Amino acid sequence: MSAPLTSLDRPNSYIGRSVPRPNAKRLLAGRGRYISDLKLPRMLHAAFLRSPHAHAKIASIKADAARAYEGVHLVATGADLAKICTPWTGTLDHFKGMNSAPQWPLPLDRVVWAGQAVVAVVAESRAIAEDALELIDVDYEDLPVVVDIDGAREAGGALVNPGSANNICFRSQLDNGAVDDAFAHAAHVVEEEFSFGRHTAVTLEPRAIVADYDPAAGMLTVHHGTQTPYQFQDLYSRHYNIPEARVRVIATDIGGSFGMKLHVYHEDMAVVGLSILLGRPVKYVADRMESFVSDIHARDHRVRARMALDAKGEILAMDVEDLTAIGAFSTYPRTSVVEGNQVIRLIGAPYRFKNYRATLEVIFQHKVQTSQYRAVGHPIACAVTERLVDMAASKVGLDPFAIRAQNVIPDDAYPQTSPTGYRFEALSHQACLKRLHEIMDYDALRAEQVDLRKRGSYRGIGIATFVEITNPSPAFYGVGGARISSQDGAILSLTPSGEVRCLISVTEQGQGTEAIISQIVADQLGLAQEHVKVVTGDTEVTPHGGATWACRGAGIGGETALQATRALKRNILEIAALILQQQPSALDIVDGEVVDAATRKPRLPIAEIARIAYFRSDTLPPGTQAQLTVSHHFAPQGYPFAFTNGIQGCALEVDVETGLIKLLKHFIVEDCGRVINPMLVEEQLRGGIVQGLGAALFEECRYGDTGQLMNGSLADYLVPMPMEMPDIVIAHVETPTADTVLGAKGVGEAGTAAASACVLNAVNDALMPFDATINSIPITPAKVLKALKRF
Amino acid sequence: MDLEETAVKARAFSYFRAARIDQALDAHARAGDEARFIAGGQSLVPALSLRLQAPRLLIDITHIDELRGIRRDGGYLRIGALTRHCEMLSEPLIAEFAPLLHAAAPFVAHPAIRNRGTLGGSVALADPASEFPAMTLALDAEIEIVGPSGRRRVKADDFFIDLFETALQPGELITAIYVPLFKADQRFAFDELARRRGDYALVGCGMLATFTGERIDDIRISFFSVGNTPIRVKGAEATLIGSSLDAERIAAAQGALEGDLAPPESDEVPPAMRLHLARVLLGRLLGRLGEGA
Ligand SMILES: Cc1cc2nc3c(=O)[nH]c(=O)nc-3n(C[C@H](O)[C@H](O)[C@H](O)COP(=O)(O)OP(=O)(O)OC[C@H]3O[C@@H](n4cnc5c(N)ncnc54)[C@H](O)[C@@H]3O)c2cc1C
DSSP states (O other): OOOOSSOTTSTTOOTTOOOOOTTHHHHHTTOOOBGGGOOOTTOEEEEEEEOSSSSEEEEEEEOHHHHHSTTEEEEEOHHHHHTTSOOBOOOOTTSTTOOOOOBOSSOSSEEOSTTOEEEEEEESSHHHHHHHHTTOEEEEEEOOOOOSHHHHHSTTOOOSSTTSSSSEEEEEEEEESOHHHHHHTOSEEEEEEEEEEEEEOOOSSOOEEEEEEETTTTEEEEEEOOSOHHHHHHHHHHHTTOOGGGEEEEOOBOSOOTTGGGSOOHHHHHHHHHHHHHTSOEEEEOOHHHHHHHSOEEEEEEEEEEEEEOTTSOEEEEEEEEEEEOOSSOOTTTOSOHHHHHHHHHTTTTBOOOEEEEEEEEEOOSSOOBOOOSSTTHHHHHHHHHHHHHHHHHHHTOOHHHHHHHHBOOTTSOSEEOTTSOEESOOOHHHHHHHHHHHHTHHHHHHHHHHHHHTTOEEEEEEEEEEEEESOOTTTTGGGTOOOOOOEEEEEEEOTTSOEEEEESSOOSSSOHHHHHHHHHHHHHTOOGGGEEEEOSBTTTSOOOOOSOSSOIIIIIHHHHHHHHHHHHHHHHHHHHHHHTSOGGGEEEETTEEEETTTOOEEEEHHHHHHHHHHOGGGSOTTOOOOOEEEEEEOOOSSSSEEEEEEEEEEEEEOTTTOOEEEEEEEEEEEOBSOSOHHHHHHHHHHHHHHHHHHHHTOOOOBOTTSOBSOOSTTTSOOOOGGGOOEEEEEEOOOOOTTSSSOBOOOTTHHHHHHHHHHHHHHHHHTGGGTOOOOEESOOHHHHHHHTTOO | OOGGGOOSSOOOOEEEEOSSHHHHHHHHHHHGGGEEEESSOTTHHHHHHTTSOOOSEEEEOTTOGGGOOEEEETTEEEEETTOBHHHHHHOHHHHHHOHHHHHHGGGSSOHHHHTTOBHHHHHHHTOTTOHHHHHHHHTTOEEEEEETTEEEEEEHHHHEEETTEESOOTTOEEEEEEEEOOOTTEEEEEEEEOSSTTSOOSEEEEEEEEEETTEEEEEEEEEESSSSSOEEOHHHHHHHTTSOOOHHHHHHHHHHHHHHOOOOOOSSSOHHHHHHHHHHHHHHHHHHHHTTO
16 A cells, blocks of 8 residues: 555545545435436427338338327427538547548438437327327338448448448557567467457436527527536537537436446437427437447457467467447447557556557447447457466466466566557556455465366356556547547635535546545545535536546546645635734644644634635735635646556356356455545446446347347346345555546446456366367357357 | 337326226226236236337226135135235245245246236236246146136146237136145255346246155156246156156156257257256256255
């Protein structure tokens, strides 16, 4: 553990402490303000008719009966909305050569995936709108469907967008060092082809939006369940040509997002247009079936990779080819190529070798879009790397811990650059490996495994090291031309009663953003946490910022709050110094009292300073203007990303007759830099691990030959449930970043990054006696039984 | 999934709460095809919300006293149609006289669903992946039916006809399930293979056997999630009757399954895999039965 930022035993030392989230009680008591529950006066409801075809021409739309249905206010098609909304294209400049077709809220003449919204009905109630949908008759003419990766790449095969040269969205390549040479001289080469199924976020609360256009004021207010209200303020303003200052986006409580609610959805854009056309509030909440066919999906990669090693097990080189299929469009505004890009850049990241080559090909197909979802690219990069490392270990005759200990970048060798070009400030692989070995009681697990095998029960033990990308700078989106901020802003006020209000641009989706911000403010000012009120998620109130994605809330938002608080504290002490006729440097604040810095003797409550400044400024020396509201913005500088690292381990049992896998225990040692609130960090890790375990064993969007999603309901799409989840043991290593005072990095994706890789390794470990291997995620009973040739 | 039917709100319908059986039957007779009985609603309400069904009239049968209650009736346990899944777990009479139902109940969905779902609804729906319909077969139970043309009892063996198709005629009600009382010389076993607890099983099986010492005099083995209906595996049963449960017998019974079962194509569980799982499950359950399960 690093030294704490402030001494943990003084009053108001909240940084590093497990304090409960102030909003937990409100949410538990059913007092959440979710957009799904929002009712506005004169509000109407939208429902969408969806395409049953994966690819078809829209020959005609007959909607007269729906228009005439009692309670229906508007039936709108793509053409109607295209009159008021400009199209968008999901490309970014720094992804050279990428392309994607323009998108409108509803399609103009062609549908490109099964489930795409085609016609909108707005009515007095959702039920009436759904009644009216049944009266609409759309005449489709089937077009050839592109479903799987191979079909999409076939020369002369069907095209996702007729008229284009091929189905390729983007290609990228990395080539560092002397890869061919390394393979030519390697003592050992391991190689495998991996596949990763599509899955999706399945948030508790589906996507929800209420758009409320007031034609009299020319003002658009959108209540939007999103992580990024500022991004949507900008997009609604530009695509509907409304001045930015007249667009307000409010994101109150959100029932989960995981990256899924970062993206522009056709229905959401349409709802804004419908409200503009009607001059009334319009609400749309995706139902679960709609979520499955319209929320972004993620993953869907096929990776061929090989690794070269010397005779002693030193990794010399990797050579990787990633193919990924992203649906019919690249998502806006963050694109659908970031995942592939991160896959090829994160592979091999924990290790020392320097020779690396990778190609990425991103392909269109007739399915719903894929895009950024928790741990973008990480689980794929981690599974590919870590499985090859395990294969290499068994080839060379090393234990999985030993081969990793031999190859990770040593903790004292930083700064370092990864073989793929990422710059690492300071990571702690060696410390994490050592700690994991202890908390797993690894040798005992191995002994037990040997014992049980003799009795016909097959335990597997797996470990996986990882590197996580956090605290992104403008290098992530800004340089590509996206109006997505990487800085954050905070406005802090001392209230007349001596409390603090903090308006900050990072947002809260249940992860405890507001809790850690209030901890930082209270800690840095010297105030009880309950006297800090944090306000988030309203573009009319909170300053512009990046909000919450890519693990940036604590690292960037937290630093913003820290610096803003220090500025406010300086201002408070300046006034206190005038009143007390002291130097500001001789004073401090503890528990809401200005104290003598040396003796800690209380001098004056800050409430008294506020009272004087706000109501009796006449008693202050002439010329004094108390500044008890400060605003502060912070943009990350220094390293383009604050990388974090860690290692996970797991123990499981494979039933070799049924192919069912029982997870026994999961372990993680994680280094997210400064831990602000251990309880919240552990919540993030546990939740992330469970999501990763879902990917490992259960979650997959399965498609049929004609591009229909086969399992688009919660009866058929399996999410991880408590009965199948193991206990999770957590330990921390702390390596704060020196780029900020706070030193915090991100932690939201670490659990998801390596959990599936860990399980993959453990399953293969369990199957060792059978000469059967698994290289595909999710690991279903069918795959296990196939590998074991049981049917 | 049919995307033309993605809806979340049911179409409008009328609602009638029946207090007596004759009221329910009359209401149904008047509305004909346009009516549905509703019991626990755990299958019907989702179907309404998805607009897979859109009846004009729902007839609520949950207030009909005659459909309730569990009692001994001669050599049978009479289990009222409205008996909820959770009661299969909590009622001592079930545990004592129909322990196979008691053993199957924890595998049926989750507590919230078990609190409302009814035995009558489950048997009437006859989902081939459901536990209880299959157990009525293993138990040699009888289904009591009342309709416009009177009252009758149908053996479970004759009740399940095809996918969601049973001997129940439109407008008829299940009033009770009659289960022969569990006897001292009987043993039972139940288990299912599912990826997550509470899900419909990949394969499930329950069995009831009568022993003399270690010799099987009679055995009924019923599988679910293996075809269009719950299925008794008579070939496997035949290999076991008259013998005791040694490894060889068990293997023979497993071998017979190939003739008893013809699992349908499915995108996730190929027929050969389902057959394999059925063999594994049968082997494990017979093993337990041999140990006195
Ligand atoms: C998430 C979920 C998971 C589930 N998992 C399982 C599972 O693992 N295993 C399982 O077996 N079931 C499962 N079920 C289904 C559940 O057990 C249902 O309760 C049961 O199938 C139907 O009983 P019900 O009383 O709810 O019937 P309803 O939904 O009220 O009715 C179902 C049908 O039966 C008819 N009906 C009902 N009662 C009678 C009667 N007395 N006479 C004639 N017709 C009648 C109705 O008209 C309707 O057509 C699940 C349900 C859900 C929602």
